Amino acid sequence: DQQVKQNSPSLSVQEGRISILNCDYTNSMFDYFLWYKKYPAEGPTFLISISSIKDKNEDGRFTVFLNKSAKHLSLHIVPSQPGDSAVYFCAANRWRNAGNMLTFGGGTRLMVKP
Amino acid sequence: DAGVIQSPRHEVTEMGQEVTLRCKPISGHNSLFWYRQTMMRGLELLIYFNNNVPIDDSGMPEDRFSAKMPNASFSTLKIQPSEPRDSAVYFCASTNTIRRVNTGELFFGEGSRLTVL
Numbered sequence: 001d002q003q004v005k006q007n008s009p010s011l012s013v014q015e016g017r018i019s020i021l022n023c024d025y026t027n028s029m030f031d032y033f034l035w036y037k038k039y040p041a042e043g044p045t046f047l048i049s050i051s052s053i054k055d056k057n058e059d060g061r062f063t064v065f066l067n068k069s070a071k072h073l074s075l076h077i078v079p080s081q082p083g084d085s086a087v088y089f090c091a092a093n094r095w096r097n098a099g100n101m102l103t104f105g106g107g108t109r110l111m112v113k114p
Numbered sequence: 115d116a117g118v119i120q121s122p123r124h125e126v127t128e129m130g131q132e133v134t135l136r137c138k139p140i141s142g143h144n145s146l147f148w149y150r151q152t153m154m155r156g157l158e159l160l161i162y163f164n165n166n167v168p169i170d171d172s173g174m175p176e177d178r179f180s181a182k183m184p185n186a187s188f189s190t191l192k193i194q195p196s197e198p199r200d201s202a203v204y205f206c207a208s209t210n211t212i213r214r215v216n217t218g219e220l221f222f223g224e225g226s227r228l229t230v231l
Contacts (some may be wrong), residue, residue: 031162032217043118043205043222044157051217066130069160100145100218101170109193 003027004092006105013112021108023090026071030092034102035075036113038087045087048075058075081111116140118223119154120206132194135226139208147183147220148191149205157205163189164211196230197221203227 005024012020024058025033031052036044040101048058050064063076077084090105119138127133139146147162161171165182171181180196183189193200207220 034218041224043207043224046219046223049219055202088169096219100220101162102147102159102211102218102220104149104157 002106004090004103004105006088006090008066008108009106010111011108013080015066015082015112015114017080018078019075019084019110021075021077021090021110023073023075023105023107025073025092027092027094027103028068028071030094030103031071032093033064033066034091034093036060036089036091036104038089038107041066044089077110080110083085083110085094085110085112118203118206118208118221120223120226123137124227124229126231127196128231129197130162130195131230132192133196133200133228133230135191135206135228136204137189137191137223139189139206139223141187143208143210143221144186145203145211146183146189146211147207147209148189149207149222151203151205151225160191160204193228196228198230201228201230 016102034049035047037047037075038044039063050061066073087107087109089107090103094101121136145164146158149157151157160173161181166183181191201227205222207222207224209220
């Protein structure tokens with residue numbers, strides 16, 4: 001039962017254009033949503049998050065949008081840069097059993113072409 | 115600041131052998147997580163500890179897998195006996211849950227790539 005899904009395994013974008021990565025979830029109990037970025041041979045690193053009570057959070061070139069009614073979130077990167085090429089994981093957090101339970105999507109590989 | 119430290123970075127072993135992966139969380143963090151990354155299943159949570167106590171091990175695949183956290187600065191994930199299908203990258207992550215607002219942000223190590231022949 002995949003509670004967090006990223007339906008696009010890969011995305012290719014030209015440098016300077018917008019990258020849009022999508023994520024769908026099924027559990028309405030999630031209270032925070034996060035995006036992680038992963039380079040080869042490294043661990044995932046936190047990029048940006050959004051509370052379930054918000055619909056938008058912006059940090060520099062990165063903006064995350066949340067549509068609760070559709071159980072959908074997206075990450076926008078504008079403008080895209082070659083250094084953004086990585087695997088992006090969507091994750092959803094739920095406080096349970098006295099701790100955080102982060103559920104990850106399968107990841108989307110972003111390739112930004114110079 | 116030292117991040118989450120995992121060892122070994124790479125491990126190649128033969129089927130049936132015991133494998134032990136190690137993790138040192140960030141100092142001051144009270145929660146520790148073990149994740150496994152595979153092509154088929156992405157990043158899946160195996161087990162997590164809060165204040166050195168295992169809280170949820172429902173993601174541990176089977177009895178061949180075990181995890182311990184004897185103190186706040188060290189954890190191990192053991193596979194005995196190992197099988198080829200255990201080949202994956204195993205990540206350890208830590209966080210501090212003693213905060214008023216907790217977004218769930220985890221800090222990951224660089225991972226241990228396990229190959230079982």
